[in-house]
Amino acid sequence: MLEVNLCGLKITSPLILASGILGVSYSTMIRLFNSGLGAITTKSIGPIPRRGYRNPSIVEITPGTFLNSVGLANPGIDYFINEIKEIKSHNIPLIVSIFGDSNKSYLDVAFKAEKAGADAVELNISCPHAEVSSIGIDKKLTYSLVNLLKQNLKIPIFVKLNPNVTNLIDIALAAENGGADAVIAINTISAMKIDINTKCPLLSHGSGGLSGKAIHPIAVKHVYDLYKILKIPIIGCGGVESWQDVVEFFLAGASAVQIGTALHKDISIIKTINSGLSNFLKLNKVKSIMDIIGLAHQFETQEVSECD
Numbered sequence: 001m002l003e004v005n006l007c008g009l010k011i012t013s014p015l016i017l018a019s020g021i022l023g024v025s026y027s028t029m030i031r032l033f034n035s036g037l038g039a040i041t042t043k044s045i046g047p048i049p050r051r052g053y054r055n056p057s058i059v060e061i062t063p064g065t066f067l068n069s070v071g072l073a074n075p076g077i078d079y080f081i082n083e084i085k086e087i088k089s090h091n092i093p094l095i096v097s098i099f100g101d102s103n104k105s106y107l108d109v110a111f112k113a114e115k116a117g118a119d120a121v122e123l124n125i126s127c128p129h130a131e132v133s134s135i136g137i138d139k140k141l142t143y144s145l146v147n148l149l150k151q152n153l154k155i156p157i158f159v160k161l162n163p164n165v166t167n168l169i170d171i172a173l174a175a176e177n178g179g180a181d182a183v184i185a186i187n188t189i190s191a192m193k194i195d196i197n198t199k200c201p202l203l204s205h206g207s208g209g210l211s212g213k214a215i216h217p218i219a220v221k222h223v224y225d226l227y228k229i230l231k232i233p234i235i236g237c238g239g240v241e242s243w244q245d246v247v248e249f250f251l252a253g254a255s256a257v258q259i260g261t262a263l264h265k266d267i268s269i270i271k272t273i274n275s276g277l278s279n280f281l282k283l284n285k286v287k288s289i290m291d292i293i294g295l296a297h298q299f300e301t302q303e304v305s306e307c308d
């Protein structure tokens with residue numbers, strides 16, 4: 001009922017761990033998978049270890065909504081290869097999120113991830129508080145990176161989209177034309193919070209990326225718009241904290257969903273979401289969650305009527 005086939009990756013729940021949240025050590029990733037996730041996306045891994053920005057780098061600004069500027073802190077691909085091998089020895093569907101500082105270094109990292117056993121790579125071209133965001137705001141750069149990786153890798157390539165652009169559809173189409181197998185919509189939204197007493201931004205980096213509850217309706221709208229144009233699957237991401245949020249993403253056109261911020265409280269939320277989804281499908285006499293993809297597109301918007 002909840003099984004999804006995502007570009008050949010067969011997963012038992014449509015709920016996937018989003019990159020950057022608890023996705024660095026294999027023991028935590030295994031625990032999350034055993035709690036009911038369909039697949040794991042790792043923290044974004046780059047060519048060399050990176051410390052990221054100083055604290056404070058994460059703050060909760062309203063209940064369930066966070067601002068972060070972790071700055072792509074990660075142990076580097078050469079260290080991370082062992083984590084990938086360990087997870088794959090438990091037969092867990094694994095998407096390795098990667099970044100680089102040039103097309104070549106993206107390719108080097110992707111190669112190493114593929115060789116270590118990754119089932120797919122997710123290209124982070126979208127982190128709003130790191131250099132990689134410059135790729136995700138430019139359709140030519142997006143096309144050339146995706147195309148290079150497509151020509152050299154055997155495993156599927158997912159592209160994580162940056163919502164901080166004027167036209168997300170242009171970038172998504174560039175990714176699709178370059179050979180992307182799926183896109184993830186969305187990464188965090190560029191944002192800032194200022195402490196009125198110190199008169200300084202709360203985050204050490206100044207600005208950061210907004211995630212969690214507040215961004216869910218924005219992400220749903222992006223998925224809805226992308227579904228009208230793209231031929232490849234869309235993975236919804238942003239503010240999922242209930243089974244209803246997952247259903248909304250599917251109705252908008254998602255083929256799977258990632259969850260991140262909501263896991264900060266309690267990972268038992270994964271089981272609650274899975275059983276809520278199964279009940280919803282049973283009540284609606286739907287055999288597979290894949291049968292509800294895009295159903296909200298039956299809706300027709302209204303013409304504006306003039307006042308009498």
Ligand SMILES: Cc1cc2nc3c(=O)[nH]c(=O)nc-3n(C[C@H](O)[C@H](O)[C@H](O)COP(=O)(O)O)c2cc1C
Nearest residue numbers: 018019020044068124187211212238239259260261
């Ligand atoms: C603390 C933190 C770290 C993150 N690190 C990454 C990262 O390394 N790579 C990436 O592509 N996205 C990263 N993200 C973005 C999430 O994967 C996700 O796109 C975003 O948080 C929206 O989903 P959510 O509302 O379910 O958290 C990070 C988010 C948070 C909150």
